[in-house]
Amino acid sequence: MKSLLPFLKPYRKELFIGPLFKWVEAFFELLVPLVVARLIDVGVKNGDASYVWRQGGIMVLLGLVGLCSSLCCQYMASKASQGFGTDLRGAIFRKVMSFSGAELDYFTAPSLVTRLTGDSYQVQQGVAMLIRMAVRAPFLVVGAVVMAMTIDMQLSLVFICVTPVLALIIWFVLFKNVPRYREVNKKLDRVSTITRENLLGARVVRAFSKEEEQERKLEAAAKEHERLSVGIGKLNALLSPLTSAVMNLGIAAIIWFGAGNVDTGSLTQGELIAFVNYMGQILLALIALVNLVLIFIKAAASGRRICEVLDTTPEVDSGRGESAEAADGIPAIEMRGVSMRYGRSGDNALDDISISVPRGETLGVIGGTGSGKSTLAGLIPRMYDVSGGEVLVNGLDVRAWDAEKLRQRIGLVPQSPTILSGTILSNVTLKKPDASEEDIKAAIEISQSADFVYSGENGIMREITAGGRNLSGGQRQRLTIARAIAAKPEILILDDSASALDMRTDKALRRALRERTRGMTVVIISQRVSAVEGADRILVLSGGKCAGYGTHGELMKNCAEYREIVKSQEAGENE
């Protein structure tokens, strides 16, 4: 929970002044029963009508002062809580953006969205309530007790007996329910995960006619959520009626003992009424307090979920802020004995890989399914950190690079294309929003996207729906290539980026890349020998290990695995 405190800091003023105003209001509210007591004891007893009027006037005045201070407090509360909530959401978003794959997998996207929206809202409500009520309610209680004590010390013992009982009730509910809310939130996450899966995988679900089963799955999750929520509700339901009952018993006790005191003359009837009134006021304040407790329980559970996110240190940090320019004689990409393992257990996804790619040259990477090609690609823009060895870009270890600058210089086209909603243009300029028109046009041409980009009515302004679902698979892939090229990166990495392209488009793409990206260092990952054979050097991966490294000719001579791949493709084609 500590991580939330810094977000309250900018609103110290509001957090202090707001309750102060509330306190003023409560103070005046406490005076009201005294005024009423005087009205009765002096005004009514003496039959003095004008005194009654005067006391009534004072009550109105007290109310007016209360109103003004209350409005001030509400203003402070709104300002602080909205500001706090906004800052918090911004920080959660920023944190998530700094996550590497491992953290993202751990939390899952739908859960992060709920934390950003629902949970932060709960906490924000908590802060507003803190300012509005947290001071007022206890103050009213304590104040009423003190006032009662000034009237009759002995009788106020009743208050002193009642208070611990109430505290115990509240503490018990709190203690029981805070952990349960965490469970409820988890169940809600499950509901959203199932929903999300069925939206993204709608075609598969339907192709396998799994709608009903999925509906059952969701119903089970929703039921579980219902069960836990009702369970929490059971305890919460006790809170308010129990408080009322205890307080009313207190009132009965006061009347009973008060009767004796009035009888002996140590208490007047007006004072007894004031006493009962105070009890009533305490009751109201306590009910408010109880509702407050309910909000706080929720907020606390949510706050903890948010802290989990904020307290996470991403595996990949943002680097040490250095950068290095390309220079002659220094390889653009270099790997020295690189090993990489996902998580703590399991085998290495990459094992002792050493390569060196001079500036402007092309590296081809080929290898079986799961041999570590994408892993290797991800290491260059530091999507993951190596477990051993080092990766250097322009001669500088990527861990020393300012991560953002490093990634700006590298265009990574991931294996599965990700398209955002917007237009074709907004997708192409994602990496470099201020790309010039020529660069955009060139990128579209090189990536062989011109046919579908310029054919439509709106051309480059064509609407794209979320996930690029109104594009074909190959169109999505080409668009992500265009995105990388439009930013004119120093290093371009194509991770199996032609897998959804037909042979002819693939060929045209390769030619365009060769001819129009001079000076760019290119890494081409592919299953097709034809895509890598023209590269200056080829890395053959097998089970994460380097099975061969050299030109096509060299590998044909001394790399059995490479020869096998080449043979498999020739054989297939001549069948």
Place this chain on the structure above:
Amino acid sequence: MNNAAGTLKRLLMLVKPQLPKMLLAFLCAAAGVGATLYCPVLAGRAIDAIIAPSQVNYADVKSALLILLPVIAALLVFGVLMSLITNKVCYRVVREMRVSLFAKICGVPIKTIDDIPAGEWMSRMVTDVDNVADGLLQGATQLFSGIVTILMTLVFMLTIDWVIALVVVALTPLSLILAAVIARGSRKMFSKQSLLQGSLGGYAEEMFGAQRVLVSCGAAKMAQDGMDKINGELKTWGFRAQIYASFTNPSTRFVNGLVYAAVAIAGGLSAVSGGMTIGAISCFLSYANQYTKPFNEVTGIMAQLQTAVMSAERIFALMDLQSESPDKALPAQEKGNGEVEFRHVSFRYVPERPMIEDFSLTVRAGMRVAIVGPTGCGKTTLINLLMRFYDVDSGAVLVDGVDIRDMKREELRSRFGMVLQETFLTTGTVAENIAFGRENASMEEIVAAAKAVHADGFIRQMDDGYDTLLLNNGEGLSQGQKQLICIARVMLLQPPMLILDEATSSIDTLTEHRVQRAFEKLMKGRTAFVVAHRLSTIQSSDLILVMRAGKIVESGTHHELLKAGGFYKTLYESQFD
């Protein structure tokens, strides 16, 4: 307002099955309120028996207090009961709304799913449903007990002293008017606020989903800017809504203070002229408190109610989306041996852009049909039509001589096993994913399917083998590995017909050959549609269709097409140099 009334009506329909429980809750609320109100009466009666030194009637005090005890018990019991019941009803309705919203997701055409961003569905499902529950159901009971309190106190007060009661009644419109004015003023702010909350959720949903790409593009800052913009707007409108709504409470409380003062003055004056006992004043004063408090609460929940109605409106908007035409009543069709025909089919995704025009094709049973062509020419579209993910605009698709629109969707789809261009894995173990199409498959069958497509090796290397939990669409697997699992899924299914859309695009060629052999075996005697860019994988097809811009430009076997020397030949040859 009319709109809101309509929404409320629909909400009532939703709660209808719970109506008996709701009524019970209302009864409990009434009983609880009655008990709560009776307490001060008894206290007042007791106080009236305590006048001055040696003027205390202990017997009266005692009898009043003795009645008080069971009343307190009733207050406790009914209060708890009411909370329990509303809670139950509330969460039941929440669950039902989620379930029916989800059923909608499963029931709308794929086009709707493609068009409405996932984030929008998600915020309806999570936030809006919660808002409705909080606002309407808990609000409803509060509103009800508020109204009951007001009415009962009014009656009590009238029985004690109708003049003072009238003073109180005369003053109440003040707080009602005030609340109404504030509620009206804040409506726009609340609608704006909840709209922004929705778009913030939707934005986050999309950006978190694309987080890796954003980071690798160095576009995290841009995403943050977008977020800050929505977030900033939400702050502005959220602040306005909150402040507007939070002024209600102090203002009504002030009015309440006025009422209280008026009662004190009127009561005092009446006592001065000898009309009222002092105990009655005390009792009256606590009534004035009781009477005005619910106004406070009612106005307090106004904001909540407004948010709830708006959320409900948005939920209903999704619920109103057209579902796919019902097909439960359609008769079961006899299973043929797998003839497929496209008869003069025309189809467009968007009206302005023709996609497929007057497309005809007959595929005999057991035939292996390959579809090739440049990207974006409409291959996946054909499959979308065949599987009825989209309906044709004109013409018809026939399977075994039956128009697929006359067939249950489930029946149609169960005849096909398909591997889609995009891989999709659900949350669950590897084994569960392979058995996705056939839950009751035995472990041996699952392993056999995995072995057939050469996935067994890497699956066994994973931490828990077949029991390894896959999250987030198969995170932790390489692209090719995901594809292999999708293929194993179909292998296990052994469907009558097969559709493979770029099923092996991410798999290395050595593995592909093996998978190919497995497919050959599977496809024997089965009608199959294969889309592939690697022409080596389709050369042995019975029929190769070459598509361009939604039309078939050539068709024939591999050799015929090569001989013809058309577009296929160009495609074919482009893989060699």
